Amino acid sequence: MDLSNCDKEPIHIPGKIQAHGFLIVMDKQFVVRFHSDNLHTFVPNMPANILGEHVTAIEPLIGTNEPPNFISQLILFGKNNGFEQTNPFNTDIQGKPFHLIISSSAEYYLLEFEPARSDSETDVQRAIGRSLSEMLTDKNLQNLLKNSVMQVKSVIGYDRVMIYRFAEDGHGEVVAEAADDDLQSWLGLHYPASDIPQQARELYKRNLTRLIANVNTEPSGIVREDNGDVTPLDLTPSQLRAVSPIHIQYLKNMGVASSFSISLIYKQELWGLIACHNYTPRFIDYRSRESAKLIGQILSSALEFRQDEENQFIQERYKTAVDQLSRLMLKDNEIEVALTGNPVTLLDVTDAKGAVLVFENNIKKLGNTPADNQLTELIGWIKANINESVYYTHHLSAEFEQAKAFKEVASGMMVLTISKELGEYVIWFKPEQLQTIVWAGNPDKPAEVSSNGMMQISPRKSFEEWSQTVTGTSKPWGAEEVKSIVRLKSEISYAINQKAGAIRLLNERLKQAYEELDTFSFTISHDLKNPIAVIKSYAQILSRDKELKPQALKALDRIREGADKMNNMIEEVLDYSRIGRSEPVTTDIDVSQIIKDQVKDLVLVYNAENTRITIGGTPRIQGDPVMISQVFANIISNAIKYSMKSEPPVVEINGTENDLEVVYTVTDNGLGIDIKQLPRVFELFHRMDNVGDIEGTGVGLAIVKRIVEKHKGKIWVDSELGRGTTFSIAFRK
Incomplete structure (x- = not known):
C-alpha cells in the first residue's frame, strides 16, 4: 500500500482498535462473538474465553454497580429511540469511571468502553456554550472561520486548530488557523487529495468527530469466534476504530502525537474539517467530543446560511436576466437580435466575459472571445465531440489542446446546444485565472524508496512549502450559472418553436x-x-x-x-x-377543482396523510381538461412520491398570472435532482440515479412535456440534490 492506491485501503475494517479503550461485540441474540485482545488489561477478572457466552454472564464483571440485564435494556431502548439517546452510559470498571458507547453494525452490536476522564483540564461541555456566541459574532465568512478556530482551540486546548476545506478535486486547503506562537503557520497551504482519500472522506460524513489519542501506541487486535466465518467486522460506526497505518505514519512525519477532527457538512456533503493537532498525546472523553461536535454542526449551519444567502442573490440576478431575454425573444422578430442586441444580453446570464451565438449560419460575438479562425476550429470540435445539451469545463485546453493558443480569453467554456443537427450553439467563455498554489511538500511525490529498497508508505517526510503555478484554467462554473443556462435553453427552445x-x-x-x-x-x-x-x-x-x-x-x-x-x-x-x-379540445378549465381532486386521490394512493400539502392561487386556464388533469396528476404524484422520506414531507402548489401567461409551480422538499441530470429530466424513459426503488417508468414527465407543448405552453424545472424540486408550467392566455 502506498499513496498511489491508498484510496482503496479498507479503513472501515482494520481488524483493530485504538488501545485507550476496549471492545465487546455481540450478535442480535446478545451472544459475544468478538472482543478486543486488550479486554483483560481493563477487566483482569474476566474469564479467559467469553466468546459464545451470553452477555448476562459478563455483565456483573463490567458494571459491578449496575442492575441486572442493564446492557440488554440499553440496547432495547436504543433500538426504539436511537442510540444517541443512550450514549454514553456512565459506568465504572475496577473502580474507575468509564463511558459505554453502543452502536449497531450489520448483524452485531458494538459495545465500546472508554475512560470517562479527559487529559484536558477544561470543562469542554461548559466552555462550548460561551464559545458559540463568540464564533458567530461576525457575518463575514472568513472572519467566521477565524473566530471558530480560535474558540475551538481555547475550549479543547490543542496546540494547533485548523479549518481544512476540500476542493472539488478532493485536495484540501487550510483556510483558517489558530496555533501556539512557537509553531510555524500552515495557513494557506494545500494538501493533495491522497492525504485524505475518498473512502476516508465518506467516513467523516458518517462519524462527525474522530479522535486519535496517541499515534505511538500499538492498536489492539480483535479476537473472533472460530466458527469458520472470516467476514471482516465492519467498524464504520466505531469510536475506537484503529487508524490507517499510512495516516499514522503521516502524522508521525509531521511530529503530531494526537489529532482530533470535527466534520463540517454543507448540503449533506463534506465541506471540510476542523482539524486539531497536538504534539503530545491527548485524550478527550466521549461527552466532550459530543459537545465539540455541536461546534461543527452550528458552524455547518452558519456556512450553509451564508452560502445560501449568496446563492440567492446570484440566482435572482441570473433569473432577472433570463426573464428579460425571454420577453425580448417573444417580442422581437429576430431571436439573434433579442439575445445580443439589447442592454441585457447573453453575457448577463452567467459571469462569463465573452459569448458567441452560432445561429442560422451566423456567428455573433459579445465581449472577449477567441479570434474568428480560432472560433471556426473550436466550433468544429464542438460539433464533433459535444453531445450534451449543456456542457461546461474550466480547463478547456485539457479537452481541446488547440485552446492553449487563446487560454487568456477562453480557459473556461460553457456550451448550450440549440440544435446539433443545424450546428447552432450558444458558447460562453471565461478567461484564464492564474493561480499559485502553495503545497505542503511536493504533491507529485506520493512515496519514497527507503534504505532497504522498498517503497516508503508514508506520504511525505518533507512538509516544506512547494509552489505550483496553475495555468490554463478559469474560475469554475457555479451551480447557479448552470441552472441559469438550463433555464435559458428552455426559453430559447420555446421562442424558436413559437416563431x-x-x-x-x-x-x-x-x-x-x-x-x-x-x-x-x-x-x-x-x-x-x-x-x-x-x-x-x-x-x-x-x-x-x-x-x-x-x-x-x-x-x-x-x-x-x-x-x-x-x-x-x-x-x-x-x-x-x-x-x-x-389535438387538445380547448375549453375554460377550473384548475382548482382538478388539483383538489388529484391531491385527494394521490394522498390515498401513496398513503401520504402526513404530507403537508398547501394549495395557493389557482387561476383558470384554457386547455383540454383531460390532458391538463394528466399533467397535474404526474407532477403532483412525483412531488408526493419523492418527498415521502423527508421530515416532514412538504408539497406546495401555486398559480400566478400576468398579462401574457398563467404560471403554476409545484414545489417539494424531496430527493431533488443532480444538476447534471436537469437537461434530461423530460426525456422518454429517463429516470434519475437517486430514485432507488421508488416506482416509476420514466414516461410520465415526457407525457407532461408533450401535453404542455400541445397547449403552446412551456415547462421547466429547478432542483437541487437533497433540497427538493420545483416544476413550473406556463400556459399562454
Whole structure:
C-alpha cells in the first residue's frame, strides 16, 4: 500500500482498535462473538474465553454497580429511540469511571468502553456554550472561520486548530488557523487529495468527530469466534476504530502525537474539517467530543446560511436576466437580435466575459472571445465531440489542446446546444485565472524508496512549502450559472418553436421523428400486450396447483407482478403515442377543482396523510381538461412520491398570472435532482440515479412535456440534490 492506491485501503475494517479503550461485540441474540485482545488489561477478572457466552454472564464483571440485564435494556431502548439517546452510559470498571458507547453494525452490536476522564483540564461541555456566541459574532465568512478556530482551540486546548476545506478535486486547503506562537503557520497551504482519500472522506460524513489519542501506541487486535466465518467486522460506526497505518505514519512525519477532527457538512456533503493537532498525546472523553461536535454542526449551519444567502442573490440576478431575454425573444422578430442586441444580453446570464451565438449560419460575438479562425476550429470540435445539451469545463485546453493558443480569453467554456443537427450553439467563455498554489511538500511525490529498497508508505517526510503555478484554467462554473443556462435553453427552445414554424429544418426533422416514434411505439406496444396477457394467464393457472412449494408460488407471484408492471409501461407508452397524434379540445378549465381532486386521490394512493400539502392561487386556464388533469396528476404524484422520506414531507402548489401567461409551480422538499441530470429530466424513459426503488417508468414527465407543448405552453424545472424540486408550467392566455 502506498499513496498511489491508498484510496482503496479498507479503513472501515482494520481488524483493530485504538488501545485507550476496549471492545465487546455481540450478535442480535446478545451472544459475544468478538472482543478486543486488550479486554483483560481493563477487566483482569474476566474469564479467559467469553466468546459464545451470553452477555448476562459478563455483565456483573463490567458494571459491578449496575442492575441486572442493564446492557440488554440499553440496547432495547436504543433500538426504539436511537442510540444517541443512550450514549454514553456512565459506568465504572475496577473502580474507575468509564463511558459505554453502543452502536449497531450489520448483524452485531458494538459495545465500546472508554475512560470517562479527559487529559484536558477544561470543562469542554461548559466552555462550548460561551464559545458559540463568540464564533458567530461576525457575518463575514472568513472572519467566521477565524473566530471558530480560535474558540475551538481555547475550549479543547490543542496546540494547533485548523479549518481544512476540500476542493472539488478532493485536495484540501487550510483556510483558517489558530496555533501556539512557537509553531510555524500552515495557513494557506494545500494538501493533495491522497492525504485524505475518498473512502476516508465518506467516513467523516458518517462519524462527525474522530479522535486519535496517541499515534505511538500499538492498536489492539480483535479476537473472533472460530466458527469458520472470516467476514471482516465492519467498524464504520466505531469510536475506537484503529487508524490507517499510512495516516499514522503521516502524522508521525509531521511530529503530531494526537489529532482530533470535527466534520463540517454543507448540503449533506463534506465541506471540510476542523482539524486539531497536538504534539503530545491527548485524550478527550466521549461527552466532550459530543459537545465539540455541536461546534461543527452550528458552524455547518452558519456556512450553509451564508452560502445560501449568496446563492440567492446570484440566482435572482441570473433569473432577472433570463426573464428579460425571454420577453425580448417573444417580442422581437429576430431571436439573434433579442439575445445580443439589447442592454441585457447573453453575457448577463452567467459571469462569463465573452459569448458567441452560432445561429442560422451566423456567428455573433459579445465581449472577449477567441479570434474568428480560432472560433471556426473550436466550433468544429464542438460539433464533433459535444453531445450534451449543456456542457461546461474550466480547463478547456485539457479537452481541446488547440485552446492553449487563446487560454487568456477562453480557459473556461460553457456550451448550450440549440440544435446539433443545424450546428447552432450558444458558447460562453471565461478567461484564464492564474493561480499559485502553495503545497505542503511536493504533491507529485506520493512515496519514497527507503534504505532497504522498498517503497516508503508514508506520504511525505518533507512538509516544506512547494509552489505550483496553475495555468490554463478559469474560475469554475457555479451551480447557479448552470441552472441559469438550463433555464435559458428552455426559453430559447420555446421562442424558436413559437416563431420558426415549418421553415426550420429542425422542426421538420423533429416532426418526422415524432411520427416515426409514434408509429413504432404504438405497433410494438400493441403487439406486446397479447404475449404479456398469456404470461400472466399461465402464471395464474400454475398458481392453482396445490402441490407447488411456497418458493414456486412466490416466483409465480413475481411473474404476475412483472407482467403487470410491463403492461403499465406499455399503457404509458401508448398514452405518449396517442398524445402525439391528438389535438387538445380547448375549453375554460377550473384548475382548482382538478388539483383538489388529484391531491385527494394521490394522498390515498401513496398513503401520504402526513404530507403537508398547501394549495395557493389557482387561476383558470384554457386547455383540454383531460390532458391538463394528466399533467397535474404526474407532477403532483412525483412531488408526493419523492418527498415521502423527508421530515416532514412538504408539497406546495401555486398559480400566478400576468398579462401574457398563467404560471403554476409545484414545489417539494424531496430527493431533488443532480444538476447534471436537469437537461434530461423530460426525456422518454429517463429516470434519475437517486430514485432507488421508488416506482416509476420514466414516461410520465415526457407525457407532461408533450401535453404542455400541445397547449403552446412551456415547462421547466429547478432542483437541487437533497433540497427538493420545483416544476413550473406556463400556459399562454
